[in-house]
Structures are given as C-alpha cells and as structure tokens.
Amino acid sequence: MSSSPKPVIVGGGISGLSAAYYLGKAGITPTVVEREPRLGGVITTEVVDGCVIEGGPDSFLAAKPAALELIGELGLAGEVIASNDDRRVTYILKGGRLVPLPDGLMMMVPTKVLPVAASSLLGWGTKIKMGLEYFRKPGEGSGRDRSVADFVREHYGQETVDYLAEPLLAGVYGGDPDRLSIVSTLPRFAEMEERYGSLTRGVLAARRQSANGGGGALFKTLKGGLGQLVEALRPFVPNVRQGEADALRAGGVRVDGQWVEASHIVLACPAPAAAKLVSSLDARLAELLAGIEYASSMTVAFGYRREELRHPLNGFGFLVPKRERRSLVACTWVGTKFPFRVPDTHAVLRCFAQDGAEVEALHDDLQRIMGFQARPAFTRVSRWPRSMAQYTVGHGARIQEIRERLKAHPWLHLAGNAYEGIGIPDCIRLGREAAHRIATR
Numbered sequence: 001m002s003s004s005p006k007p008v009i010v011g012g013g014i015s016g017l018s019a020a021y022y023l024g025k026a027g028i029t030p031t032v033v034e035r036e037p038r039l040g041g042v043i044t045t046e047v048v049d050g051c052v053i054e055g056g057p058d059s060f061l062a063a064k065p066a067a068l069e070l071i072g073e074l075g076l077a078g079e080v081i082a083s084n085d086d087r088r089v090t091y092i093l094k095g096g097r098l099v100p101l102p103d104g105l106m107m108m109v110p111t112k113v114l115p116v117a118a119s120s121l122l123g124w125g126t127k128i129k130m131g132l133e134y135f136r137k138p139g140e141g142s143g144r145d146r147s148v149a150d151f152v153r154e155h156y157g158q159e160t161v162d163y164l165a166e167p168l169l170a171g172v173y174g175g176d177p178d179r180l181s182i183v184s185t186l187p188r189f190a191e192m193e194e195r196y197g198s199l200t201r202g203v204l205a206a207r208r209q210s211a212n213g214g215g216g217a218l219f220k221t222l223k224g225g226l227g228q229l230v231e232a233l234r235p236f237v238p239n240v241r242q243g244e245a246d247a248l249r250a251g252g253v254r255v256d257g258q259w260v261e262a263s264h265i266v267l268a269c270p271a272p273a274a275a276k277l278v279s280s281l282d283a284r285l286a287e288l289l290a291g292i293e294y295a296s297s298m299t300v301a302f303g304y305r306r307e308e309l310r311h312p313l314n315g316f317g318f319l320v321p322k323r324e325r326r327s328l329v330a331c332t333w334v335g336t337k338f339p340f341r342v343p344d345t346h347a348v349l350r351c352f353a354q355d356g357a358e359v360e361a362l363h364d365d366l367q368r369i370m371g372f373q374a375r376p377a378f379t380r381v382s383r384w385p386r387s388m389a390q391y392t393v394g395h396g397a398r399i400q401e402i403r404e405r406l407k408a409h410p411w412l413h414l415a416g417n418a419y420e421g422i423g424i425p426d427c428i429r430l431g432r433e434a435a436h437r438i439a440t441r
C-alpha cells in the first residue's frame, strides 16, 4: 500500500501556487518553499491614494485559457475586467514625437492598407515592402528558427524591426529582437510563415477563422489587480515554508540547511535557481538550465493629481524604440487602459525600464516626451533582477533536451516562465501540468 505523496514545490510565484492549487484539488497537500516573506513572486499589487498599482504584470492574454479557468475556479470570474479596447491607441516615439500605431496592425503585421499608407511612422520603402509581403509564398526559410529581427526584416524590412518589433518586444519581454527566437517567442507567426508564406495573409486567415468564436479584449485582468489572484490562492496553500531551497536529492529538498522529505519536487523557481539545485544530481541538466538567459527590468509608477497633469492621456500609452531611447522603454497610461484602476482625481503613468535606470531620469524622459511639467504626488518603484526569461535562438532544442533528461528523474518537475511561455497563462498551465503528472503517477 502506498502512502499519500508529499510533494515539495520550490517557489511561491504564480507557477508554484498553481501547482499547489491543482495538487490540492487532487487531494494532495504539498509544501511550498518560498524564499521571500510574501507569496506571488513578481505579481504584486498595492493601492495608493485609491489607485491600483501593479509592480509586476498588469494583465494577461485572454486567448490562452489557463488563467481565466483558474480565476473561474477560484470564484473570481465576476472580478475579471478587460482593457478599454475602444480607447486603444498606442504611440511610438519617432523623431521626438509620439506617433500613433496605425489601425489594423497585429504586432508588426499590417492588415489594413489605408491606415498604414497614411501613417508617418514608416517610410514609403517600408510601406511598399509591406504591400508586397502579401504575395509571399511558403518556401525557403519557412519553419527555420532565427532571430525575431531576421524574421521581421525578411518580411517587412529594417524600419519595421526598429519602429515596431523592437519596441514591442522590449516593452513586453524586456527582450532584444536580435537575440530572441521567432519559433519560441512568437510561435504563431512562425507557423503562419510556414503555412502561408505571408504573415499578412496568415493573420487575415486567422481572423476569419476566429470571426465566430473570437473577439473580445486581447488582455484581461482583475478589478483589484493581479494580487487578487494570489490572495484567492492563499487559502488553498496551507503549507508554506519560508526559506531558501539550497540542495535536492531523490526524496528530499534541503531548506536553509534542513532536509525536508519530498516524494516529488516541482522546481517553480527561475531557471538559474533550478540549475543550482540540480547541479549535484545531473550536471548536463544544470548546464542546460543555466544557459537560459534572463533580462532584468523595473517598473516605476508615477501618480499625479489629475488637474495638475496637463495631458489628454488619449490612449494606452507609448513605446520608445531603442534608437530613440534614453532610459524609458515604455509607459502605460493606466487609467485609460483599464477601468477601476485610477479614480478621476488622479492619473497614473506606469513606466517600464531597464534595471538600473534612475527614477529622476525616467521622470525627465516622461516630461520631455509627453510635454508636461507636473511633479508626481507619489512614486512606486519595483525592481525585477533577472526575472524575465529570454527565449533566444535555439531555445526549442534546449527545452527538448531538458525534457529528455527529466525522464531519468520521474520525481522531478519544472514549472515557470523559462520554458514554454513567459506570460501568466502559460505559467499557470505548466504548474497545473506538473500537478497532474504527480497526481496521476
């Protein structure tokens, strides 16, 4: 007769908490080991002067179902809100001016002729290349992994890399398109290239297919911020042990020097921490995990009295391409992007920057770019050193080898943003899959 399994989960971010929740649902109570005194990892929400301030992620892709499924199970479906897509305008800084992204762009893929033709964001050479891309046939290069920059350049030219792909990727992944893999970072575009040759035709075909089932906002979140999700998970995770996991072996994890019994171990910590833990177990696995790159970033939320900030805030915010960048990478006009986040009395500008940026320099950038003089009533800074995994060229092959090696250690599981998707829904999905494997073994 086998006794009840005692899994240990290392890391109390959304990946580890999801694994713990789904294990609990299967009647298994794991121990979650978390180094920090709080749970949630990079998810942190604070309310300041009635404004909901997200220190890390602020929303998730609605098209990937795992987040909405978990939220539904936790009884939070009524708290879900969508971005205000009727007010969606994103600006790009070009030549010191904020130029709106033309209507009909799906990331860097144009789907409408007139708005792109009329836009001052791109020159005529790029516009003509974009038009001709429609006639591209599947062929050489299709399906081949290469950098996002090479991929976009082949389809739409260098200016599209500089003024669309680079700022979009820097704003979402803190990533560099010359290093990121197209197949692992934007797999849908790689699939479209393989099938249609042209990305424009691929996106139009995908839209037609989802015309009935699709629609709705691209991004969703919770009224009170994503911290609500962490709070709702908390009662389902009764065994939390604060401490740092510093070694492991079959049957146990060492936490601050003390061995804790473990029938299964889920490493839901960032890959460099996972690499250290498995180094004495499997040197090649450790090497593969340590090879996954991470970017550091920071967010700074500046809050103002609304009457002092003289700006219409007529959009979701703006992105700063590398060619125009000092310290600021992107800025979200929070109250326009989401309902319930900012009362009418205030305005919140949330900046995304490379780690190490000076807060005062960021504010100077904001004033210069947006053309205002106001000083913030409050400022909140969150630093995220080495928190965003970067799927560089060859990531797919690396993950395949990691999966192969894990077969030799059936009690060891990986979850987190380093493997199959950086966003919250993929982290939840990997946590749930690890739980499922443990519960059914």
Ligand SMILES: Cc1cc2nc3c(=O)[nH]c(=O)nc-3n(C[C@H](O)[C@H](O)[C@H](O)COP(=O)(O)OP(=O)(O)OC[C@H]3O[C@@H](n4cnc5c(N)ncnc54)[C@H](O)[C@@H]3O)c2cc1C
Pocket: 010, 011, 012, 013, 014, 015, 016, 033, 034, 035, 036, 039, 040, 041, 042, 043, 055, 056, 057, 058, 059, 060, 061, 243, 244, 245, 246, 268, 269, 270, 273, 297, 298, 299, 384, 387, 388, 415, 416, 417, 422, 423, 424, 425, 427
């Ligand atoms: C600034 C920022 C903005 C983002 N925006 C979005 C967004 O809008 N939408 C979206 O979908 N995604 C976004 N992401 C990505 C997404 O938030 C993360 O990928 C996801 O939350 C990571 O969750 P995780 O549990 O895998 O890792 P983490 O949240 O990093 O949690 C890992 C946990 O492991 C703990 N830990 C590490 N080592 C040990 C150890 N040895 N022992 C014990 N504990 C340990 C850490 O303390 C931490 O709590 C953003 C990320 C950042 C940083």
